[in-house]
Amino acid sequence: MKLYTFFRSSASFRVRIALNLKNIPYDQAPIHLRRGGGEQLMAAYKAINPQALVPALEDNGSILTQSLAIIEYLEEKYPQPPILPTDPADKALVRSMAMVIACEVHPIQNLRVLNYVKATYNQTDAQVNQWAQHWIDLGLAALEQMIGAQSKRGKFCFGDSPTLADICLVPQLGNARRYGCDLAKYASILEIEKNCMALPAFAAAAPEKQPDAE
Ligand SMILES: N[C@@H](CCC(=O)N[C@@H](CS)C(=O)NCC(=O)O)C(=O)O
Secondary structure, three states, rough: OOOHHHHHHHHHEEEHHHHHOOOOOOOOEEEOOOHHHHHHHHHHOOOOOOOOOOOOEEEEEEEEEHHHHHHHHHHHHHOOOOOOOOOHHHHHHHHHHHHHHHHHHHHOOOOOHHHHHHOOOOOHHHHHHHHHHHHHHHHHHHHHHHHOOOOOEEEOOEEEEOOHHHHHHHHHHHHHHOOOOOOOOOOHHHHHHHHHOOOOOHHOOOOOHHOOOO
């Protein structure tokens, strides 16, 4: 299995966590998102992922893109340990928490979006950071409320073992700090992050632990 990844990419971080949780060995093919204008934009990588985004996973000659699709593929192929609950309502809840991050927050503070906002609307770095902070804050506030509102909260977003929700949440917190968000008001989220990072699967997937880390 080969993961096209960038150490600082939070979507790649998600897949690295899932691979580690399931003890799946894999090789890394680093794609630098800034070097030379961005290796993701080069023809060689666009042949792998026409969206010019990391991650992409190569397995048995197939190339998979979109971190959530990749993680669900891993969940089906390697069901142990599970990262989704079995009850349909619980599963929908975990997916909805994951999607707060993956569908609503992350896409609008992604590198290409921020670059576009900056260049097209002539914004300063401070203004662009403010944009990122706004959307991250909105999502984290909702997630903090969702975590507190359900009865199955344990050490993690849902229950006492990590799920897809934690896999999406933890990498997003790195982005939140990078853009200067104040996380102190999210007590549950910070406690969950601490519990996740105590697990080797999360710790080993962290950006600074990757071979391409700068
Ligand atoms: N929805 C995609 C998002 C992938 C994505 O946005 N990746 C970012 C890094 S976290 C990227 O490759 N950005 C390159 C760019 O913005 O040019 C997924 O979950 O895989």
